[in-house]
Amino acid sequence: MERPSKEDQLFLEARVLALSLVAIRRAQGKLNPNDFQVGSVKWVAVVKEFAEDLMRVSSEALVRVAATTPAKAGKWLG
Template sequence: MEHDHDPFFESDDPHFQRARALSMSIGAIRKAQGKASPNDFAVGTVEWHVAVEDFANDVLAALMDDADFASLQFGHAGSSK
């Protein structure tokens, strides 16, 4: 079938390209920091969910001023356990 390709890896949309670059940059920074990647775990496991959440927090931190981000951390990163 003509549409049997993965559009997520072949998009020419500039918004997609920027989002992909941001994701790859954050992934590289996280790897250099020794942080886990969601790709390190099986999808749906507790570890995967924690890594996805931590990755999302890093995305928010990259997009926002640190002062703004400090009050917006979600999930386990915002808990006081």
Template structure:
């Protein structure tokens, strides 16, 4: 029954495991670069939204393997808004 309460951290699904590994890797690289993590801010704050978009851009860059991809503008993180 306890497993039903928190299935996100108990999944044996290989896709979940790969996604979790990617997230942890990107998080560790960002921490080494001195970048903020979404966990550093209250959920829903402006800083949290900016950190989430920046984290997502880093994940996409890691998946695409193309540093030019980071220059694409998604959301507000790169638009100065």
């Protein structure tokens, strides 16, 4: 099996970060954006809370994955 490229690795790190945050929020009894219909009032509120939690993550971790994540998202998410 071919080793993932650096960009692929960064995207995967971003996914791990997001999934970790989802698991942590779930363990804390918090809701996640995927618990609601996209665009609903509750979804918007939870997305805001999720983003606030994400901003508490180490800036170093965010800088490492931010450069390629948006461009690569479509490749894995459909």
